Amino acid sequence: MMGKNQHVVPHNGQWAIRGAGNQRVTKITHTQREAIEIAREIARNQESDLLIHRPNGQIRDRDSYGNAPYPSKG
Numbered sequence: 001m002m003g004k005n006q007h008v009v010p011h012n013g014q015w016a017i018r019g020a021g022n023q024r025v026t027k028i029t030h031t032q033r034e035a036i037e038i039a040r041e042i043a044r045n046q047e048s049d050l051l052i053h054r055p056n057g058q059i060r061d062r063d064s065y066g067n068a069p070y071p072s073k074g
Helices: 032-046
Strands: 006-011 015-020 027-029 049-053 059-064
Touching: 006 032, 015 032, 027 032, 032 049
Parallel strands: 006 049
Antiparallel strands: 006 015, 015 027, 049 059
């Protein structure tokens, strides 16, 4: 089962990571890059998607960690 998609969003002049549907943010960081690194790790662990927003709130980028087929071993 996939976890919640993780959003990197502008937050009071800083950046925040928020799970989809969550009212509260998971973590607040000073830089977008820092927020992306943390959110990417969460998305990988939960096999969900990472959505990166621009300062104006629009989605800039999306990475999926849940739908990619695993490489076959053999």
